[in-house]
Amino acid sequence: MDLHDLPKPQDLMNINLNKPPETGWMDNPAVFRDGTYSYPAAGKNLKRLGMPNPREWAPTDQDWKLPDNWQEIILKGMKERLEKYRSFRLFMDICVRCGACADKCHFFIGSGDPKNMPVLRAELIRSVYRNDFTLLGKMLGRFGGGRELTIDVLKEWFYYFFQCTECRRCSVFCPYGIDTAEVTMIGRELLNLVGLNINWVMEPVANCYRFGNHLGIPPHGLIDMWEFMADDIEDITGIKVNLPINKKGAEILFVTPSGDYFADPGTYTCMGYMMLFHELGLDYTWSTYASEGGNFGLFTSHEMIKRLNAKIYAEAKRLGVKWILGGECGHMWRVVHQYMETMNGPADFLEEPVSPITGTKFENAKQTKMVHITEFTSDLIKNGKLKLDPSRNDKVIATYHDSCNPARAAGLLEEPRYVIKNVVNNFYEMPENTIREQTFCCGGGAGLGNDENIEMRMRGAFPRASALNHVVAKHDVNRLLCMCAIDRATLTALTHYWAPDVMVGGIHELVANALIMNGEKDRTVDLRGEPLGDEEEDE
């Protein structure tokens, strides 16, 4: 499905949040409508990873070609996870169905489908939990809120657990902190046990496993891409940036999502990093083996997170670096911040990160030994180590989209803002219900940012778009900043559909525009190759 095939925004949003169907939710099976679901994983990708039940199938098929004992597999998987994750166990038990989370999910606001209320999304699995794992559920069946795990229930899981972007917005509002993202993660793990997964997740996973990055770019291809960017930089600034690759003994290993290598506008951000590091004379290295900061394992299973994430520490160790610096990414930072060290640490072969430029110790990263690029850059700016000319970004009227994971899983709120405010003169915040810890998802996280799912994506994008249009109307905002590679791709579709005059971009693109480099030529264009000033613009 294509953006052009969608109805006009006003027609798309001809929905009612307060009109659930007549039929109760337990008896209302999922309907796989074009544009609202993702295609299943190709068998070859599952094979490469040694995952269960590789085959070709389609959600619209009657027969999903499941193993005969799929029920048993899932229930066994549930039992195992109820004993391994207190979060899952507790979140199954304590929801009071108060409804506080109901209208907090972007997919509910954009679709009106009650099963996109976080509470009902979780009830899809909770009903089975009650039926098979609790005393009252076993005794009372339906009266006790229990529901048998039938094929329709399983299909419903597939539809709705791949209609949650694991953004955690619901968990901010729940009086007990019930995190439906956590429930979705477990739900997807269970689905994976019988071979139910989507290609837009599994292909990047399979690629990342073998090639080191989601796109499956081999090392020699990466070099081409990086050198291409370095050439562009030379055209714009007259400076040939150094480009250390797999360099042993470098001080810092730099890891960023591969989305930044290959497509606009991520590439501009990537060029931004190169320029910044060159200007600082940083002793760092790129890696082709750990050429992916992102981790679609997060959208598959905890085990897969670990399998993919292991590369980062392994490469840091092999290259003998002192610490790791990470680029602008969303879910990558959920993994780095919340899982990496527990899964693959301790990284005692690394040192506590210290900025070689300012001498600042990054105490907050002393165990993981991985520092976020906006922490690094804001420290540089605070210490006056960068010569910046924000007026070079004067054509940009910016607002900032907090990506879900840095905001709600790491608490990175001020660092990006500090950097932005120092490199661009025009900056306006979106309304407070839609930023910081209450930020809205782009609508395409957690592997849902694919083309076939475009209608649901645009629905999920609606709350973000609505907030964006608010500042567009009020302040003529023309740039939606974000620090996430998925965002840079998915928000581009969002603005295309909802706010056509707005461009999407990363923070370090603007940093590099503003950065006065030693020996640079008189800059006339920005990193996008567009004229800097207004003069050249009008005809």
Place this chain on the structure above:
Amino acid sequence: MNALFSLVSALIAVVALVVVSWFGVEAIGLDSVFGVIIPYIALAIFVIGVVYRIVDWARVPVPFRIPTTCGQGKSLPWIKADNLDCPYNTWGVIGRMFLEVFLFRSLFRNSKAELREGPRVTYASAKWLWLFGILFHYSFLIIIVRHLRLFMEPIPSFVQTITSVDGFFQIMVPTFFITDILFLAAVTLLFLRRVTLPQLRYISLPADYFALFLILGIGISGVLMRNFFKVDLLGVKSLAMGLFTLHPVAPPGIHPIFYVHLFLVSVLIAYFPFSKLMHAGGVFLSPTRNMANVNRSERYVNPWNYPVKVHTYEEYEDDFREKMKEVGIPVDKE
């Protein structure tokens, strides 16, 4: 499972409980069953059940540190960190939990999304749930404390103080407690919320109505026996003291409405460990709230961490060695 079905089945269940206890005492004279045996059994189920549930939860490991960060985390020294919404030490966690448990902090954030022409969406402030929730829980708490006067002689002074403050406004004779009114109002409002908001009606299960009706039934029977049936308070107190001191007797002549009240309470506490009411204990264990966001500065160990199959650098280099050499990328094995 539709809304009407949920509501009616829960209502029938609670009405049945009322009828059973009323007639059990009035017609069959089962005073000591409803006055002594059932309360003891219920209490035993409650205590054992709650302990069991909490221990059961606590035994399940927390493999990862997953706080939901609702404010600025601690990073560089000049950036102000928010210790309450994004705790960076134990005090912060205690503060955050205190705000959650005593002030329902997260519920206070609540807003209501509304679609408008444009299309756009707006967020209206929606503190009703918070308000009803607070009223309900605090009046409930105070009512429980007030009940202690039935179980203790002499009555502890803090119970007396609370009782007299609560009964300060003498609306009727005998004293009509403010918390009784607030409690009944709050439960009623929670119920109305559930049946009038379409989203909430859609998600509600029989269990949700059952808890509300049961609690409403307790409240109503309590108020009735105090103010309308004028139950023999001395008799009730001697029963309560008897229960408390393990010398239980059910004095004759207590009005059946009292037994209805006591039976509904017994059912509530026996039901408690098996139901969503366990949120009361569960909230303390919630990993998104009770963990500090010190993820990158302190080690966290997963007790069941196990080795997984990875694609090593050696395997990777084996795949691409020649190409890497061609473009000048250093390799480990020539």
